Amino acid sequence: MSTPFHFTLLFLIAGLLSACQPEVPPTTAKNADLVTPKWQNVNIQFTGPQSSEDAAENPFRDYRLDVNFFLNDSVFTVPGYYAADGDAANSSAEGGNVWAVNFRPAHEGAWRWEAVMRKGEDIVYNDQQTSGERIEVGNQTGTLFVGPPAAGERGRLVRTHPRYLQWAETGKYFLKGGADSPENLLGYADFDGTYRHSNTFRDGENKTEGLHHFTSHEADFTSGSPTWGDGKGKGILGAISYLAARGINSIYFLTLNINGDGKDVWPFVDHKTFDRYDVSKLAQWERVFQHADDLGMNLHFVLQETENETLLDNGDTGPMRKLYFRELIARFGHHRAVTWNLGEENGPNDWSKTHQNNAQQKAEIAWLANNDPYQGYIVLHTHPHEAAFAEIYEPLLGNKQLNGLSIQIGNPYSAYEVTKKWIQRSEAAQSPWIMSLDEVGPWWRGLDPDAGFSPNPALNNQDSLRALTLWGNLMAGGAGVEWYFGAYNENNDLNTEDWRSRDRAWGWTSRTIDFFTEHVPFHEMSPMEELVSAPVRCLAKSGETYLVHLPYGGTASLDLSAVSGNFSVHWFDPAAADGSRLMEQEPQAAGGQLKLTAPGKGDWACLLRKI
Known part of the structure; x- marks a missing residue:
């Protein structure tokens, strides 16, 4: 009989003591730490x-x-x-x-x-x-x-669609128009502990001297940008501000190029020690990344280079690689738009003695997917030919932790076919990949500079790359392009100091991206090349919206014989100085073949929407 009384007494005492304790007020904006x-x-x-x-x-x-x-x-x-x-x-x-x-x-x-x-x-x-x-x-x-979020906040870039990323707060879909060069962006003189560990370059490849200074972009520096060490960083911060002002929304950079092309970027205290990190250098990197993030840019982290993909743990996801990934995630994974790229030109090549295999790639993908709390976007990049695609990409089809491909193409005019092929193959494997073109070749040329930065202004491929590469990718359901500067241009993939060398290209790239995001419901549309004749391309939501691209201008026929109703007709000039305005023509009735005639020379796009 004593036991129930004992527990009852303890319960009463505990209740009295609890009643004497002051209530902890709920956390509010007024009392939170x-x-x-x-x-x-x-x-x-x-x-x-x-x-x-x-x-x-x-x-x-x-x-x-x-x-x-x-x-x-x-x-x-x-x-x-x-x-x-x-x-x-x-x-x-x-x-x-x-x-x-x-x-x-x-x-x-x-x-x-x-x-x-x-x-x-x-x-x-x-x-x-x-x-x-x-x-x-x-x-x-x-x-x-x-x-609540601040005015204009877009939130984090997340995967919600088979083919596109989306801003979590606004719900707007993201298409990439970015800068792929210089790949050694972080080989910048104002970063602590930054030096070139060797000045030996492969014969026939691009070369550079010294570290980046980006002096020409100091004039683009804006007050309030996050410098360090008594005003350092104005060149690179100004360069980022310039790109953002031109509408560019993604930057590509290696975080490890030991023994690679530039030999000037790594997060460690030196190029031989892989388990000691340069804290001040990484804090300075973070200033640049935060600046780009604040300007709405995607941070494309390229985690290694083909020449060093076995530098850590012989290519395995062992102690050095795990530590490397953890440090990058801890310091930089919080940013709103993060792409983790397993490495530039991952896989076999003719000039490296060793390379990673598919099992090692799968282990990396799994580690990143399982240990990044923010679930950054994971992609893979390899060499620009079909043999490499077959050897590297095919065994990874169906891998649900790999979010997409970062395609390199040697023939820039194959963009539509390559993009469409790998979208279809990944969909058939029941794990769709987002498809972007992040290194547009050939390797020695890339995107030519503007006429004022070229020794031979008559040779310029910008218009054809816009029409057949950027638009080729987007019309196939791709997610956009980053422009590579080639090895032989004066402003190349290693030595570029002035991004104004492609000012015209930034203009037409960003105008095209704006046109799609403002006027085209591309996330609801799919390629329907059966409605037109190549090289004309069609992206459509059947019966509602049709986007027809004429890469060489002229005329095209759109087959709407299975559709009824009237459609508004608007033309967009991809090369125009002002891409925000659309040229409206008289509506057309469906039910047959619609003849579309471009209003001018060069490539044009026609947007038709059911009225």
Whole structure:
């Protein structure tokens, strides 16, 4: 009889004690430790163990910081990183006791965080959450109130469609019009610890001297852009501002080119040490990435080069590669638009002794997909010929963790056929790939510079690349293009210092992207080449919307014999200086063959919508 009384007494005492405790007020914008709009990055710093880049206990391997962010019943875990003194971009510090995390919330509400730091030899590789020794850190817990997004916020670029990415906040679909060159963008003189480890270049390939300065773009620098170290970075920040002002929405850059073409980009303290990271250099990279992010640009991280794809762990996803991926994800994965590209020209070639195989590629893809909390867009790039496509791409068909292909084509005029082929093949494998053209050859030429930057202005391929490559990709259901500058141009893939060398091309590229995103419901449309005769192309939503592209102008016949009703007719001139206006013609009735005559010379596009 005493036991029930005992528990009842304890229950009553506990209830009285609980009643005496003050209620914890709900987290609001007024009492939270931090307040931020939705989608804005929050950098939280923690006071932890004193360390340095060269400490005996390696801060990159022997400590693991993970930060749990809680919202209601859900938890979002983000890897943290060693941040030296917390201001390394400015101070160039190599040591300190500051650790940090980047968190970009996708949901409004009252969040709280808890930092979990553990210490032990090589603990960063140990997936057991209770392994090693738990280390208490300053600022270990806290509250974060996330309010509505700022005006104009697009949110994160996410995969919601078989063929296109989409901005999470606005719902608008994304087509890429980007810069593929210079590939060694991050070989920039104002970054700490940046140098060229060898000046030996392969015979016949492009060459360069010194590091990038982008001096010509210092005039494009805008006040308030995130410089470092008493005003450094104006050249590269100005270059990014220039591209964004021209409507370019993606930039391509290698993060590891040791033994490759440029030999001047890596995240490590030097080009021979792969488990020690240059904290200040990476903090300075982050200033540039944040600037591009704020301007609405996709960050195309190319994780290795064909010459070094077996540099880490002989190509396996072993300790060095896992650490490399984790550091990049922790420091940069939070950005709104991130593409993780497994590497430039991944796979066998004629000049490297070793290469990664499909099993190694699958392991990389799986690691990134399973360890990136933000689920960045994962793509693969290989050499520009059918044999490479068959050897590298075919075995990966059906891989649902690979989001798309980053295609290199040697023949730029094959864009429509290549794009359509791999869309169809991936759809047939029940795992559709998004298809973009990210290196348009041939390798020695690429996209010619504008006339004022060319030693032979009479030789210029811009108009044909626009008509047959950019439009070829888009009309086949592709997701856009990044322009490569070739090896033999004066402003080439390594030595370009002035992006104005392609100013005209940026203009027609961005106008085309704007035309599609503002006027064409391309995410609801598919190629219907049976309605026209090649080389004319047709993208359509049957019975409702038809986009017909005439790459050489002239006339075309659109077969609407199976459709009834009247259609509005608007023409778009891809080469015009002002691409925002459409030229309207008299409506036409369906029910037969519609004759379409381009209003001028060059390539034209005709948009027909049911009235």
